[in-house]
Amino acid sequence: MSSKTRKTPTLLIVGGYGLVGTQVARMLRQRHPNLGIVLGGRTPERGAALAAAIGASTAAVDTGAEHPLASLPVRPTAVLAAASDPADHLLADAAARGLPIADINRGGHASVLDAAVAVTCASxxxxxxxxxxxxAGVAALMAAAAVREHGEVSRLDITALASSDDEVGPDSKGFGQRLAWPYYPMRRGRRQAAHPLTGVxxxxxxxxxxxxxxxVGTLEQITLPRTLGVPTVETRLALLDPASLYALIGLKRTGVLRALTRPVLHRVRSALLERPGTGDFAGITVTAEGPGRTVRVDVLDPAGQAHLSAVGAVCAAERVLGLAGHHLPPGLSFPEQSADPRADVATLRAAxxxxxxxxxxAEPTPTHQRDIEVLAS
Structure with missing residues (x-):
C-alpha cells in the first residue's frame, strides 16, 4: 500500500444506504470530496446506486455475525454505526481491531451499560x-454549548419537537420500546427512576x-450530569399535533405500549412506529438555568428528524476520523465531551x-428572512 493511499481516510458506514445513512453519506461526500466511503450492510446491493452516485463502494457487513468486520477487503480508518447493533458485535469487533467507531443508535441506559462492558472486554x-x-448527538452538542456559555448551570431542560408524520426508519424501534419502560435520569444530583410520557x-x-x-428517556439525561456537571437534566417530547402526544400517553396508561414490546407483536409495533412520512421539520430546544441567568439554544430543521440525525452523525463521523482538528482519546466518550460550539453550529447551518x-x-444571533418565515409558519 502506497503512502498516498494510507493518507486518504476511509469511513465504513454500517447502514450506509438506510434512511439516515444515505443522507450521512451524501453530506460527507459534499464536505470531504476525497474521503473514502464504504456503504456497509447485510444486502450491499441495495446501496449500489447510491455508491455509484457519490463515488463510494459497498461491503457486506452483518451486525448479527460474531465478527461483522472480518470479511472486509480493506481496513477502514473508522466506522460509523448507523444501523442497530443489538448484540454489540460490531462495537466489540471494531474495538478489538483498534478501529475508531461512532455509534448513533444507543439511546438507553441499558444499551450504554452493555457498550461499556463490550468495550472493556475488547480492551x-x-x-x-x-x-x-x-x-445523533445534536442535543448533547447544543447542551454543551449552552453550559459553556453560561458557566454555572444547575438545570438543563431539553425539548425535542417532532412530527407524528415525519420519516421514521426501522432503527427507531428502540426509542419506541423505551417509551414503555422506566429510565434513570439525574435529578438534583441523584439518579432516580422516571416514567416516559409523564410530567406533561x-x-x-x-x-x-x-x-x-x-x-422521555434519552441518553443525554444519563451522560450530561456526569460529563458537564449539571445536577438536573430533563428531556421532554412535544409533537406538532398535541393530539398525537396525548394518544401516545393514552397507549402508555392502558398498557398497550408495553404489550407492543412483545416479539409476537413486532409487526404491529413496526406498523405504528415505522413510516415513510413527509419529512416534516424537527426541532430541539436546550434551556440552561443557573444563578441569575438563563441561556437557550433553538435548533430547527425544515428537512425533518432523519436529516437532523444525519447532521449529528456527520459530526460524530468527523470526530472518529480525526477530521477538522478533532482528536478523540481512546476508549468511551460522548459527543458533549468533544463539543466545539462554534464549529458545531456552523456544521448545522451549512446543512x-x-x-x-x-x-x-454574542447575541443576537443573526436571523435571516428565510429563518423568520420557517419559524413563523
Missing part, C-alpha cells in the same frame, strides 16, 4: 464515541409555538438547519 485502544443522544407541561418549542411536552442562541454574550 479498546481506539476512540469509541457513543453518539446516541437525541438526533407546556413548553416553548423551537418553532416559537407553545405545546404540551412529556418526559440548512436553523440555530438561534438567546442569552449568549
Amino acid at each position: 479498546a485502544s481506539a476512540p469509541v464515541l457513543l453518539s446516541g443522544s437525541w438526533m 407541561r407546556r413548553v416553548l418549542c423551537a418553532d416559537g409555538n407553545e405545546r404540551p411536552a412529556a418526559l 440548512g438547519v436553523i440555530v438561534r442562541q438567546s442569552g449568549f454574550a
Whole structure:
C-alpha cells in the first residue's frame, strides 16, 4: 500500500444506504470530496446506486455475525454505526481491531451499560464515541454549548419537537420500546427512576409555538450530569399535533405500549412506529438555568428528524476520523465531551438547519428572512 493511499481516510458506514445513512453519506461526500466511503450492510446491493452516485463502494457487513468486520477487503480508518447493533458485535469487533467507531443508535441506559462492558472486554485502544443522544448527538452538542456559555448551570431542560408524520426508519424501534419502560435520569444530583410520557407541561418549542411536552428517556439525561456537571437534566417530547402526544400517553396508561414490546407483536409495533412520512421539520430546544441567568439554544430543521440525525452523525463521523482538528482519546466518550460550539453550529447551518442562541454574550444571533418565515409558519 502506497503512502498516498494510507493518507486518504476511509469511513465504513454500517447502514450506509438506510434512511439516515444515505443522507450521512451524501453530506460527507459534499464536505470531504476525497474521503473514502464504504456503504456497509447485510444486502450491499441495495446501496449500489447510491455508491455509484457519490463515488463510494459497498461491503457486506452483518451486525448479527460474531465478527461483522472480518470479511472486509480493506481496513477502514473508522466506522460509523448507523444501523442497530443489538448484540454489540460490531462495537466489540471494531474495538478489538483498534478501529475508531461512532455509534448513533444507543439511546438507553441499558444499551450504554452493555457498550461499556463490550468495550472493556475488547480492551479498546481506539476512540469509541457513543453518539446516541437525541438526533445523533445534536442535543448533547447544543447542551454543551449552552453550559459553556453560561458557566454555572444547575438545570438543563431539553425539548425535542417532532412530527407524528415525519420519516421514521426501522432503527427507531428502540426509542419506541423505551417509551414503555422506566429510565434513570439525574435529578438534583441523584439518579432516580422516571416514567416516559409523564410530567406533561407546556413548553416553548423551537418553532416559537407553545405545546404540551412529556418526559422521555434519552441518553443525554444519563451522560450530561456526569460529563458537564449539571445536577438536573430533563428531556421532554412535544409533537406538532398535541393530539398525537396525548394518544401516545393514552397507549402508555392502558398498557398497550408495553404489550407492543412483545416479539409476537413486532409487526404491529413496526406498523405504528415505522413510516415513510413527509419529512416534516424537527426541532430541539436546550434551556440552561443557573444563578441569575438563563441561556437557550433553538435548533430547527425544515428537512425533518432523519436529516437532523444525519447532521449529528456527520459530526460524530468527523470526530472518529480525526477530521477538522478533532482528536478523540481512546476508549468511551460522548459527543458533549468533544463539543466545539462554534464549529458545531456552523456544521448545522451549512446543512440548512436553523440555530438561534438567546442569552449568549454574542447575541443576537443573526436571523435571516428565510429563518423568520420557517419559524413563523
